[in-house]
Amino acid sequence: MQTMTKRLHLAHVPVASPWGSRPLRWGIQMLGAQPALLLNTCDASERYEITRFLDVPLPAGDIDPPQADQVVRALAARRRTLEHNEPGSVLDTNLELLQAPLGLNEVELAVIAFRAMLHSHPGFFVLAARYVDVCPDFVFHRKLADLFDAAPGEVTRALAESSALLRSGLISVAHGVLGPLAERVQLLPGLLSPLMTPHESGVALLAELLPPVRAAHLDLEAYPHLTKEIRLATAYLDAALGSREVGRNILLWGAPGCGKSELAAAYADALRCPLYAAEGACDDSAPLTPRERLCRLDQVQKLVRATGNGIVLIDEADDLFPVPSSNPERVPTKAALNEQLEHNATPTIWISNYTEHIDPAFLRRFDIILHVPDLPARARAAMLRVALPPGALSDREIQEYGRDHRLTTAVIDRIARVAAVGGGADTGLVRDNLHMLSTQYLRAIDAPVGPQRHAGLLAHDPALLNTDPPMDDLLRSLARTSAFGIRILLHGAPGTGKSALAKALAERLDKPLLRRPASSLLSKWVGETEGNLREMFDEARREGSVLLIDEVDSFLRDRDRLATEWSATIVNEFLTQMEAFEGILVCTTNRLDDLDPAALRRFDFKAAFQPLRPEQRVRLVDDCLKAIKLTGAGRAWIDRAKSLDGVTPGDAVAVLRRLRCVDGPLTVDMLLDALATECRYKPDAHKPIGFVQ
Secondary structure, X not given: OOOEOOOOOOOOOOOOOOOOOHHHHHHHHHHHHOHHHHHOOOOHHHHHHHHHHHOOOOEOOOOOHHHHHHHHHHHHHXXXXXXXXXXXXXXXXXXXXXXXXXXXOHHHHHHHHHHHHOOOOHHHHHHHHHHHOOOOHHHHHHHHHHHHOOOHHHHHHHOOOOOHHHHHOOEEEOOOOOOOHXXXXXXXXXXXXXXXXXXXXXXXXXXXXXXXOOOOOOOHHHOHHHHHHHHHHHHHHHHHHHHOOOOOEEEEEOOOOOOHHHHHHHHHHHOOOOEEEOOOOOOOOOOOOHHHHHHHHHHHHHHHHHHOOOEXXXXXXXXXXXXXXXXOOOOXXXXXXXXXXXXXXXXXXXXXXXXXXXXXXXXXXOOEEEEOOOOOHHHHHHHHHHHOOOOOOOHHHHHHHHHOOOOOHHHHHHHHHHHHHHHOOOHHHHHHHHHHHHHHHXXXXXXXXXXXXXXXXXXXXXXXXXEEOOHHHHHHHHHHHHHHOEEEEEEEOOOOOHHHHHHHHHHHOOOOEEEEOHHHOOOOOOOHHHHHHHHHHHHHHHHOOEEEEOOHHHOXXXXXXXXXXXXXXXXXXXXXXXXXXXXXXXXXXXXXXXEOHHHHHOOOEEEEEOOOOHHHHHHHHHHHHHHOOOOOOOOOOHHHHHOOOOOOHHHHHHHHHHHOOOOOOOOHHHHHHHHHHHHHOOHHHHOOOOOOO
């Protein structure tokens, strides 16, 4: 007879493991049922793990009947030591804490314990895999019943879809599967660690299983552009929580970073109801496939319903909806998604960045579909004002950051918090930090850098605008007709004040200004530019803004000269949106001759920006002298100022920026020389005159 392996002295002392003695008795019973058949399929390492788990000596090599009898006797002796040593275990205590809140019976608790043990000790895993591997459901249920000292029907009822166990979401079961135990009975991911950790109460245990999503940083009043939609969704969620009816779903969609998750948290805060993330209880395992994520969502919904009331949040839901190119083995089936939307156990908020890929059959199953645009400029400015220490930014600077739509709600929230932490009580450092963080972000997304730190060096002066028709006539006309929607085209050389006129118009009409450079709207992806245009016009409608579009020739080029068909669709989309827009639209261009003739006809007002008149040049130089605090200069410079042919307010701002770098006192001649240099770089400065053109 072969010798027994060396005994490991792990037993016959109080059981200090988190799982206690019950899994050991199960292991003894599984091995004792057919020791030779089970052990003869195990290699040496697996036998070693069984020995470590049970603390029972096992023979090496193939087992004959006498050796099998010896193993059975050793198991019986080991079982007797356990009967005299029944200390409480962390696992059993935690299961008792879950029993009353979830309404679980003893057999259902045993199923959880058995499945939890599968990955708690390799020796138990080897035994369970051999004991219940590859068998039909009725055999599987009978074998578990033998272990649990229960009737097979009790196990069958415990694993039924209608059982309290499966309704709780702690366990999911794949019926009809002949594969390994881990595939036919799945534990809620993240459940194992809390089950093996001591807790003072069932509430504490459930809180670890389902940690609520953080409280919202904003309340619902921060979304004034969605007042009606929010009122309806809030009332609907309140009614769904009260009735506890199944199949209640809201879809929030919009561009990344626009505040969809924040809005979901604000709904929950307003209703004084916990919000749970579908993947909030996730452990550190590998990323889930879309099909696994849907299963996780179902488990969390059931657990939330079983333990009380709450709203479930499923973020980044885009990949849950299959598209023709999806791998059918990774994405949920259409039937599974329909079942989830129609019968989910808890009101659920789904968050997606897009809807174009979602089948209409899914969309019609959502009770409310809400497009969430980015927060209005005034709300983003309010966020910044609250997040930064007083005095870090001027009101004008805060408004500039708020108006920069490239800095989404999420970005503003993050850079404001980081800037404030990094700057401490030094408001100047906080300001510099904010500028640095916003600049680095804009560079990362390949966007023009802004807001400009030196904006406002030269105060806006309406007297420096030389327009045809005159500015005052234009503003008086707009004051009478602004309620009907007006489209204005401003054209002329760069720096002549076209954008400044749009700002003056917004101030005169007491409206916010929404400014969009062409670079922020154009995309390399076909169709995305058109989407950006639609979103821009929608935002202007919501905020009641004067809409300013710089470099409009990028969108309205003459279609007869375009080389690609998709470029023409951009022109068509712009003209369509322009026709439907009932607000004030101001477009600027330096290239009037490039515009499509059909587009030109659609502008109600066209204003040409002409070079400054001599008396305006004098006023411009005088404004510059005041800006650099150069007093007592006399009036000898006036004639030279009048000779600055072609100078513009934009040239003056560039010169003032450059003069900030001069080391030493400034003079009038330095200012005039710099302005003259700017004029010499203009294209018209070198044109020949007379008959030799």
